[in-house]
Amino acid sequence: MFITKKKIAMRIACFLGLVLTALSCSEDITGVEEQKPTPVSLAIPSNFPQPVYDLSVNSLTEEGIALGKMLFYDPILSRNNTISCGFCHQQATAFTHHGHDVSHGIDDKLGRRNSLPIQNLIWYRNFFWDGGVHNLDLVPLNAISNPVEMDEDTQNLMTKLKAQQRYQHQFKLAFGSEEINSTRFLQALSQFLATMVSGNSPYDKYVRGEGFQFNSTQLEGHALFKQHCASCHSSDLFTDQSFRNNGFSTPDDLLKDPGREVITLNPDDRGKFKVPSLRNIEYTAPYMHNGKLASLEDVLDFYSSGVNVSSTLDPILNDNGQPGISLTHDEGKKIIAFLMTLSDQQFLSDRRFSEY
Amino acid sequence: MSCDDDDSPPQGEGQLTLEFDNHVGEEDLELNQDYTNTNGEIFRLSKLNYYVSNIRLTTNDGKEFIVPQDSSYFLVMENEEESQEVTIKYIPAGDYNQITFTIGVDSLRSTMDITKRHGVLDPAQGHDGMYWTWNSGYIFFKMEGTSPAAPLDQDHKFYYHIGGYGGYESPSVNNIRETTIDMGNAVAQVRPNKAPEVHLHVDVLEFFKNPTTITIAEHSLVMFGDYSKTVSGNYVNMFEFDHVHN
Numbered sequence: 045m046f047i048t049k050k051k052i053a054m055r056i057a058c059f060l061g062l063v064l065t066a067l068s069c070s071e072d073i074t075g076v077e078e079q080k081p082t083p084v085s086l087a088i089p090s091n092f093p094q095p096v097y098d099l100s101v102n103s104l105t106e107e108g109i110a111l112g113k114m115l116f117y118d119p120i121l122s123r124n125n126t127i128s129c130g131f132c133h134q135q136a137t138a139f140t141h142h143g144h145d146v147s148h149g150i151d152d153k154l155g156r157r158n159s160l161p162i163q164n165l166i167w168y169r170n171f172f173w174d175g176g177v178h179n180l181d182l183v184p185l186n187a188i189s190n191p192v193e194m195d196e197d198t199q200n201l202m203t204k205l206k207a208q209q210r211y212q213h214q215f216k217l218a219f220g221s222e223e224i225n226s227t228r229f230l231q232a233l234s235q236f237l238a239t240m241v242s243g244n245s246p247y248d249k250y251v252r253g254e255g256f257q258f259n260s261t262q263l264e265g266h267a268l269f270k271q272h273c274a275s276c277h278s279s280d281l282f283t284d285q286s287f288r289n290n291g292f293s294t295p296d297d298l299l300k301d302p303g304r305e306v307i308t309l310n311p312d313d314r315g316k317f318k319v320p321s322l323r324n325i326e327y328t329a330p331y332m333h334n335g336k337l338a339s340l341e342d343v344l345d346f347y348s349s350g351v352n353v354s355s356t357l358d359p360i361l362n363d364n365g366q367p368g369i370s371l372t373h374d375e376g377k378k379i380i381a382f383l384m385t386l387s388d389q390q391f392l393s394d395r396r397f398s399e400y
Numbered sequence: 401m402s403c404d405d406d407d408s409p410p411q412g413e414g415q416l417t418l419e420f421d422n423h424v425g426e427e428d429l430e431l432n433q434d435y436t437n438t439n440g441e442i443f444r445l446s447k448l449n450y451y452v453s454n455i456r457l458t459t460n461d462g463k464e465f466i467v468p469q470d471s472s473y474f475l476v477m478e479n480e481e482e483s484q485e486v487t488i489k490y491i492p493a494g495d496y497n498q499i500t501f502t503i504g505v506d507s508l509r510s511t512m513d514i515t516k517r518h519g520v521l522d523p524a525q526g527h528d529g530m531y532w533t534w535n536s537g538y539i540f541f542k543m544e545g546t547s548p549a550a551p552l553d554q555d556h557k558f559y560y561h562i563g564g565y566g567g568y569e570s571p572s573v574n575n576i577r578e579t580t581i582d583m584g585n586a587v588a589q590v591r592p593n594k595a596p597e598v599h600l601h602v603d604v605l606e607f608f609k610n611p612t613t614i615t616i617a618e619h620s621l622v623m624f625g626d627y628s629k630t631v632s633g634n635y636v637n638m639f640e641f642d643h644v645h646n
Binding site for chain 1: 522534570
């Protein structure tokens with residue numbers, strides 16, 4: 045008798061069926077069926093560009109995000125178990141270090157830069173004020189190893205995590221086995237950070253036509269913003285992610301912190317820092333890379349009359365030999381009124397990101 | 401059709417071991433022991449680590465074997481003897497007399513996502529590791545020690561931490577260096593039943609003189625900066641063929 049193609053196909057299907065049945069019935073020694081992590085799909089605001097971070101390499105799961113959150117708020121990440129990520133990145137101030145000009149780390153040591161907000165990180169091509177880190181997965185390593193921030197040795201940190209049952213448990217839930225390694229550790233943190241999307245401010249609702257209308261001051265402020273600020277603070281991320289010298293550094297400041305030049309070793313980059321996003325700026329005072337300006341009024345005063353001229357000053361800020369941005373006090377107030385519409389209350393109080 | 405058995409190329413695959421034997425001139429390097437460099441400076445090393453990657457082997461009749469990228473990254477450490485022997489497997493049988501490799505880590509691998517960078521390439525190496533966390537990138541070559549020529553305010557310590565793959569978005573220092581070891585008339589006979597060992601001498605004296613004179617007195621602390629290019633330009637010349645066991 046001939047075995048037809050159809051019969052072969054049926055036999056293969058039967059065999060596969062058996063294999064699949066066997067797989068789906070696999071049980072571990074405790075008799076509990078293996079749980080797969082639960083996939084999470086991230087909602088991308090419709091007015092945002094495509095994310096930079098490749099979520100297909102590190103797929104979000106409920107368990108992975110939960111592990112990332114545990115790690116984010118655990119001071120075990122620091123040498124003496126005193127400083128967590130959340131210590132310098134507090135939710136109520138859009139995950140910045142409230143009340144600190146420069147970040148305040150382990151043993152009360154001070155850094156030289158103002159802690160940046162944690163929001164919309166999957167849209168960034170590089171990280172930190174000087175852009176020295178080029179992948180979200182590598183961001184935590186910088187803070188962990190920095191001697192004035194967490195000052196912990198990552199290998200020692202892995203040992204500390206492995207000793208805790210709750211981490212053995214959570215790593216297993218997130219990654220399918222109890223193995224704790226640096227790749228999983230960093231991926232879990234990235235998963236949590238990836239979920240921290242701020243895209244529901246009144247401004248977002250305005251541009252998406254979701255019922256929020258600007259009042260006349262906000263409208264005028266928006267127009268002024270587009271005219272004077274949006275060439276750098278561009279797109280709905282409110283940054284073009286470039287590095288620029290905005291003339292804030294005095295010659296003395298440049299000696300202490302040359303900014304992007306530290307990474308490129310190019311003297312043309314002296315005094316350049318990443319253009320920061322302006323989202324939630326109402327809550328992220330103090331301002332500038334060294335946190336020297338206490339209020340948004342101070343920031344606008346600086347742009348209208350305080351810009352330091354140097355060879356690397358951004359040409360946009362040195363039009364016709366007139367440094368800075370020409371603004372009246374009234375115009376400045378309108379711009380600030382517009383900036384207030386970038387505050388995302390839902391993000392600032394979202395329980396998914398909260399420590400407690 | 402040529403059927404001369406004696407001329408037919410060797411068949412099958414075999415393995416080859418590269419031994420990186422750190423030296424100071426003719427002497428075998430010992431950590432924490434005094435030596436004198438060619439500038440007359442007394443020095444002792446506490447650490448000597450470097451990455452060797454992207455290895456290629458060439459036979460004496462010009463056939464090249466490129467070690468598959470995923471298994472072509474090694475970290476050689478003076479204080480870990482096992483790390484000094486690099487074994488390459490599944491090499492087509494042949495008589496090899498040239499070995500080319502990178503000292504450091506190529507830019508492509510340096511910027512791959514972390515799932516492709518395990519083992520010696522794990523960026524989470526900790527304080528004593530071969531990775532800069534503030535300026536994402538591997539430290540290709542790390543040599544540390546003490547010398548009376550190094551400044552007192554550094555406790556007479558010197559540090560050479562050399563890296564830089566050329567920059568991610570903006571160009572920066574590129575210290576990726578490649579060297580080719582020519583074995584001359586000697587060959588490593590790779591056969592299914594033969595595993596040759598090629599011994600390389602890695603001479604610390606060359607670091608201080610070839611081709612640029614580097615004094616500890618003037619350059620006791622070289623990390624991420626322009627002068628690192630001079631340092632990598634010298635250390636690439638530390639690698640020399642010594643002998644082969646077939």
